[in-house]
Amino acid sequence: RHQQTYGQRALRQANPTAKLLLETIERKKSNLAVSVDVTKSKDFLSIIEVVGPFVCLIKTHIDIIEDFEPSLIEQLQDLSKKHDFVIFEDRKFADIGNTVSLQYSGGVYKIASWSHITNAHPVPGPSVIQGLSSVGLPLGRGLLLLAEMSTKGTLARDSYTEDAVRMARSHRNFVIGFIAQRRMGGIGLVDEGADSVADEDFLILTPGVGLDVAGDAMGQQYRSPRQVIFDSGCDVIIVGRGIYGNDLSLVDVIAARAERYMAEGWAAYMERVGSNH
Numbered sequence: 644r645h646q647q648t649y650g651q652r653a654l655r656q657a658n659p660t661a662k663l664l665l666e667t668i669e670r671k672k673s674n675l676a677v678s679v680d681v682t683k684s685k686d687f688l689s690i691i692e693v694v695g696p697f698v699c700l701i702k703t704h705i706d707i708i709e710d711f712e713p714s715l716i717e718q719l720q721d722l723s724k725k726h727d728f729v730i731f732e733d734r735k736f737a738d739i740g741n742t743v744s745l746q747y748s749g750g751v752y753k754i755a756s757w758s759h760i761t762n763a764h765p766v767p768g769p770s771v772i773q774g775l776s777s778v779g780l781p782l783g784r785g786l787l788l789l790a791e792m793s794t795k796g797t798l799a800r801d802s803y804t805e806d807a808v809r810m811a812r813s814h815r816n817f818v819i820g821f822i823a824q825r826r827m828g829g830i831g832l833v834d835e836g837a838d839s840v841a842d843e844d845f846l847i848l849t850p851g852v853g854l855d856v857a858g859d860a861m862g863q864q865y866r867s868p869r870q871v872i873f874d875s876g877c878d879v880i881i882v883g884r885g886i887y888g889n890d891l892s893l894v895d896v897i898a899a900r901a902e903r904y905m906a907e908g909w910a911a912y913m914e915r916v917g918s919n920h
């Protein structure tokens with residue numbers, strides 16, 4: 644199990660975004676990320692306003708917003724400053740280097756200009772990292788590789804997952820960690836014995852977290868914050884529908900749910916690091 648504190652780990656990160664996320668977690672005593680998967684700007688902003696105080700990170704799918712305008716990004720950035728959270732656009736890039744560099748920097752959303760973190764499927768091989776890094780590294784951004792998924796029947800397992808760790812290892816300046824269901828890298832999955840490997844410290848952000856139901860009708864599978872943070876040694880719980888629910892007008896209920904997940908995630912972390920804190 645990973646017994647160092649978030650604060651201790653922040654000190655050793657070379658990537659500025661990895662450092663920022665760990666410092667934010669420590670400062671706010673929250674390892675909760677909320678995934679705001681709603682389709683109207685008004686709901687998007689009002690949910691972020693109420694959960695903001697309880698999160699280290701807000702995860703977006705900016706391309707599902709049906710009334711998107713560039714001013715939405717300014718409002719998101721204002722909320723990020725006001726409530727002190729990191730922004731993660733869950734774009735899941737998966738194309739050749741040249742294409743992903745254009746998708747990341749340009750188009751309607753210009754993701755690289757505002758999202759501290761984004762992610763990519765390792766399926767194209769190292770070129771996907773090279774393409775994204777050419778845009779993101781000069782901006783101090785960080786990339787997560789999808790080493791595993793939360794869904795039933797995922798193909799991201801076994802040697803695919805291990806190769807994702809090896810790919811990350813060759814791009815340590817830009818790849819800050821993984822979307823995965825358990826700790827990997829360093830002492831853990833794919834420990835190849837070298838000192839540099841034992842020292843490496845990838846961040847593990849984990850979706851598929853819910854306290855009240857086991858899954859949805861489309862293959863999603865949920866585990867509890869304790870299973871994710873304590874049993875599996877992950878760093879951040881990512882919660883969507885478990886927090887914003889299906890009535891977006893119930894802002895007090897949404898805030899209370901965020902507070903509950905934050906408390907459970909932090910308690911599981913305190914149990915994991917024990918007297919180190």
Ligand code: UP6
Pocket residue numbers: 678680704733791792793794822850851852863881882883884885
């Ligand atoms: N997500 C997963 N599983 C993965 C990777 N990403 O659920 O392996 C993303 C989804 C969604 C969020 O795209 O935005 O995490 C989970 O939402 P939920 O909590 O409402 O199920």
